[in-house]
Amino acid sequence: MSSGLEIRDPVHGFIYREPQEQEIVDSSTFQRLRKLKQLALANLVYPGANHTRFDHSLGAFHVAGRISQRLRLDSNEARLIRLAALLHDIGHAPFSHVSEPILKKHSGEKIKLKPKQQVHELISAQIIQEDPSFHGLILESDRQKIVKLLNGDYGYTVLKDIVSGPVDADKQDYLLRDSYFCGVKYGLFDIERLINSLDLLDDEEDRFLAISKDGIHVLEQFVLAKYYMSTQVYRHRIRLIADEMIGRAISLGIEVDGVDWLRKLYTYDGSIEFIQEYLTWNDERLTIRILDGSHESYVWQMFDRLARRKLLKCIFDVTAKDLPTPESKMLVFADDDKFLGKLEKAIGDRWKYDSNLVICNNRVIFKSATKTESEISVLHPGKPRQFHEESTLFSAVNEAIQEQRFQVYAPAEYTDERDKKRQSREFSTEILDMIGNMAGGQKQELGGDVQ
Numbered sequence: 007m008s009s010g011l012e013i014r015d016p017v018h019g020f021i022y023r024e025p026q027e028q029e030i031v032d033s034s035t036f037q038r039l040r041k042l043k044q045l046a047l048a049n050l051v052y053p054g055a056n057h058t059r060f061d062h063s064l065g066a067f068h069v070a071g072r073i074s075q076r077l078r079l080d081s082n083e084a085r086l087i088r089l090a091a092l093l094h095d096i097g098h099a100p101f102s103h104v105s106e107p108i109l110k111k112h113s114g115e116k117i118k119l120k121p122k123q124q125v126h127e128l129i130s131a132q133i134i135q136e137d138p139s140f141h142g143l144i145l146e147s148d149r150q151k152i153v154k155l156l157n158g159d160y161g162y163t164v165l166k167d168i169v170s171g172p173v174d175a176d177k178q179d180y181l182l183r184d185s186y187f188c189g190v191k192y193g194l195f196d197i198e199r200l201i202n203s204l205d206l207l208d209d210e211e212d213r214f215l216a217i218s219k220d221g222i223h224v225l226e227q228f229v230l231a232k233y234y235m236s237t238q239v240y241r242h243r244i245r246l247i248a249d250e251m252i253g254r255a256i257s258l259g260i261e262v263d264g265v266d267w268l269r270k271l272y273t274y275d276g277s278i279e280f281i282q283e284y285l286t287w288n289d290e291r292l293t294i295r296i297l298d299g300s301h302e303s304y305v306w307q308m309f310d311r312l313a314r315r316k317l318l319k320c321i322f323d324v325t326a327k328d329l330p331t332p333e334s335k336m337l338v339f340a341d342d343d344k345f346l347g348k349l350e351k352a353i354g355d356r357w358k359y360d361s362n363l364v365i366c367n368n369r370v371i372f373k374s375a376t377k378t379e380s381e382i383s384v385l386h387p388g389k390p391r392q393f394h395e396e397s398t399l400f401s402a403v404n405e406a407i408q409e410q411r412f413q414v415y416a417p418a419e420y421t422d423e424r425d426k427k428r429q430s431r432e433f434s435t436e437i438l439d440m441i442g443n444m445a446g447g448q449k450q451e452l453g454g455d456v457q
Contacts, residue, residue: 011023011024011025011028013064015061015064015065015068016186017065017179017182017183017186018065018068018069018179021064021065021067021068022068023067026143026144027067027088027089027092029143030089030092030093030140030143030144031064031092033139033140033143034139034285035096035133035137035139035140035285036060036063036092036093036096036139037060038285038288039058039059039060039063039095039096039098040058040060041058041288041289041290041291042058042059042060042098042100042101042102042288042289043055043056043057043058043059043101043102043289044057044058044059044061044062044102044180044183044184044187045057045184045188045239045240045245046101046102046103046104046245046248046249046252046289047101047245047248047249047252047312048188048239048242048245048248050244050245050248050312050315050317051242051244051245052187052188052189052190052239054187054188054189055184055187055188056187057183057184057187059095059098059102061183062095062179062180062183063091063092063093063094063095063096064092065179065180065182065183066091066092066094066095066169066175066176066178066179066180067088067091067092067175068175068179069091069175069178069179069197069201070087070088070090070091070168070169070174070175071084071087071088071091072201073087073168073175073201073204074087074088074168076201076202076204077164077168077204077205077206077215079165083161083165086148086151086152086155086160086165087155087165087168087169089144089148089152090152090155090156090169091168091169091175091176093130093134093152093156094130094156094169094170094176095130096130096133096134097126097127097128097129097130097131097132097133098126098130099126099129099271099272099284099287100287100288100289100291100292101252101289101292102126104249104252104253105126105252105253105256105272106124106125106126107253108253108256108257108260108272109125109126109272109274110124110125111257112260112269112272112273113125113272113273113274113275115273116273116274116275116276117274117275117276125274127156127157128274128276129274129281129284130156131153131156131157132276132278132281133281133285134149134152134153135149135150135153136278136281137281137285155169156169156170158170162212162213162214163212163213163214163215164206164213164214164215167214167215168215171215171378172215172378172379172381172382173200173204173215173217173225173228173379173382177228177232178197178200178201178228181193181195181228181231181232181235182194182195182197184235184239185231185235185239188239190235190238190239192231192234192235192238192239193231193232193234193235193239194231195224195227195228195230195231196224196227199221199224200221200224200225200227200228202221203217203218203220203221203224203225204216204217204218204221205217205218205385207383207385207390214383215382216382216383216384216385216390217382217383217384217385217393218384218385219384219385219386219396221384222384222393222396222397225379225382225393225397226397226399226400228379229379229399229400230399232379241370243320244317246320246367246370246413247317247318247319247320247415248312248317250318250365250367250415251308251311251312251317251318251365251415252308252312254308254362254363254365255296255304255305255307255308255309255312256268256272256305258303258304258305258308258362259296259303259304259305260272262304262362263300263303263304263305265299265303265305267295268296268305270283271283271284271287271292293309293313296309297309297310297313304362304363307363308363318363318365318415318416318417318418319415319416319417319418319420320413320414320415321414321415321416321418321429321430321433321437322412322413322414322433322434322437323411323412323413323414324411324412324413324438325409325410325411325412326338326339326409326410326412329412329438329441330438330442331442331445333445333446333448334441334442334444334445336445337441337444337445337448338368338412338441339368339410339412345444346366346368348444349366349414349437349440349441349444350364350365350366350414351364352440353414353416353437353440354416356436356440357416357418359416359417359418360417363416363417364414364415364416365414365415365416366412366413366414367412367413367414367415368410368412370410370411370412370413379393379400380392380393380394380400381393381394384396414433414437418433
């Protein structure tokens, strides 16, 4: 796009916006994204990781426009895709994805969610449709189309794929942007080559995003970039601990400390009153409000630790293959809050920790790092084939990352390196025994083998 207003971006160079798009960017609702960090507290590990949802939304918008041009979509489709990419993150809560499990838990009493549906997606849809900031800027019919497009309910499948799909504008931007601001090279790939390799696959009723045969190698590069960013940045040990501390702090603030304003913030009920209040919150305001509260509360204690970078320690870290029995594997990696709470209490009792400050995390998963790319169609003169059938690299990478980890974080203290090694051996041996005993007890309660 060569007309309109421009802004200089460190990742993509100049990003051009039409007057309508600029007015949306200038709205107070969109400007809120300046105060939502893209990677929560990853700056505790990577000091430069202070970029925001605002930066990323502009980047995704730019890439979506370039893909639309490459595919020669009609001007109306391209316009809607650009707007959808611009607004795709408009409903994120403070600390973004870290907040999602809490929103889901507490909002589930008020609203009905579809399988795999995220609460922030519902909030985004309502903001796009009902927030007054957009009423004079986007026609009502267009707002409805944008929401449908984001949900995959508008037009051909390719329209959704550009904004949210296997090789979408969202991923293409955040891999390069996160890599740049974290100061690492893991997320780099040839975006020019990737975009120019994208094409359309037509069947009798639909159109899909596909890639040319000459684009296999750059797609492999993209898959590796996603994998390395997952393992080295998104799942960095310190970042995982910080994210879990934020989540536990907010949960304790609602469920144990009884902080009413916090409960209301994380209980979406579908009302416009909720949206109006929700849009006044961001990372900074939430942190200040919590740290201005009672020093006796758990939520204050956790956020004070985060502010001073006095993080919990990872005292236990295993993969599924490290666990001794099928029963223990099933128990550890099941979605069973009762078991996790029981184990946290046992660990707290054994080492004299407050069990509310012991966190069991069984969500450290790498297996989805390349899953969505496997079925991208690769275009041939004859019948298209899927990417995993064409790529010699994909199978090896996919095989290598089928890993799920279980970690425990606690307020452990070490006097020196020797003491750390001694305690680590103790943690490893005794926590494994605890898990084994709990798994054995459950097996007995069930009266036989756990299938």
